[in-house]
Amino acid sequence: MKRISVIFAILILLSLVLSGCNKTASSDNVIKIGANFELTGTMAAYGASSMNGINLAVDEINNSGGVLGKKIKIVSVDNKSDVGESTNVATKLINQDKVVAIIGTTATPTSLGMVNVVTDSKIPMIATTATNPKVTVNPNTGKVRKYVFRACFIDPFQGKVNADFAYNTLKAKTAVIYIDDKSDFSKGLAKVFEDNFVKLGGKILDKEAYVQGDNDFRSTLTKIKGVNADILFLPGHYAEVGKIIKQAREMGINSPILGGDGWDSPDLVKIAGSSAMNNTFMSNHFIASDNDPKVQDFVKKYKDKYGVEPDSRAVLAYDATNILAAAIKNANSTKADDIVKALENLKDFVGINGPIKFDKNHDPIKSAVIVEFKDGKQIFKAKVNP
Secondary structure (H helix, E strand, C coil): CHHHHHHHHHHHHHHHHHHHHHHHHHHCCEEEEEEEECCCCCCHHHHHHHHHHHHHHHHHHHHCCCECCEEEEEEEEECCCCHHHHHHHHHHHHHCCCCCEEECCCCHHHHHHHHHHHHHHCCCEEECCCCCHHHCECCCCCCECCCEEECCCCHHHHHHHHHHHHHHHCCCCEEEEEEECCCHHHHHHHHHHHHHHHHHCCEEEEEEEECCCCCCCHHHHHHHHHHCCCEEECCCCHHHHHHHHHHHHHCCCCCCEEECHHHCCHHHHHHHCCCCCCCEEEEECCCCCCCCHHHHHHHHHHHHHHCCCCCHHHHHHHHHHHHHHHHHHHHCCCCHHHHHHHHHCCCCEEECCEEECECCCCCECCCEEEEEEECCEEEEEEEECC
């Protein structure tokens, strides 16, 4: 009887081991990639568009056979538009979910919130729309962050594009700058704009600041109206920018208002109102009305799946996903250092807006567009190459 019990126990143990082996084999059939995005909070619209782009890319990749014979599995976690939470999300994705890489985030602060985690853990990340140079280059050491890449242009390029457009196209000779004082993105883009605008011969008449989450900007806008500058430069994010533009127009500030890619969200026009957005302009990565066949093919696929036109967040997240998949394929490996090397040597990759390759700082070399708002619609104004 005792002998039978021992044999029975051994059989149970073997079944558990085999069950565990089968589970491991099953997990080996997928490549897990983390997605760290702002799905709630002040930048939730950014995160929603980004995840749409990622999911579209993953569907296409998996339907075409996957990568290295395996399906891509996205593990998505909400960072709640919070820097500290972004750090926690990255830690969870790496330590608990065991992802091979992370895509995200959509903003400089939340991306900076995870760079130390991925660096210490030696897991590559591709930020989608974090444009501050500090994301890929450590400002304290001047060294490139080995495991950090991005899919978007950087603020030194974007700020120069804005300054050139303001001075040479809009013929603005004076400007007021109104920044989000808690945003590295806003402050960094403002500094680049100011330096280039002044270098061209322009003059900054006033600089004002608000804090993300503010709702009433009338007191500061009264001061700005009194300055009577040729242009208002507003390098913030859509949630506050929409309210500022709405209140500025209600107060009779009718001068051109210019900003960066932080404006790009369908919610901007909803917040500000279509008429208030007239005579406003932004630099951006993409515009859906671009006649390029590759752009129009993407727009159609996106609209068929989601019922709306894509914004730049969707495009860059889509590109980032395909860039990462291409790197894993080229490396023939999911090991971090192999992926990093493949990203650094990326060639012949064509994104939605054209060819993409990384420079020595892990920043992509790519063009920007200037977009004008007319009656709530985005109109292509100009394309600027690096």
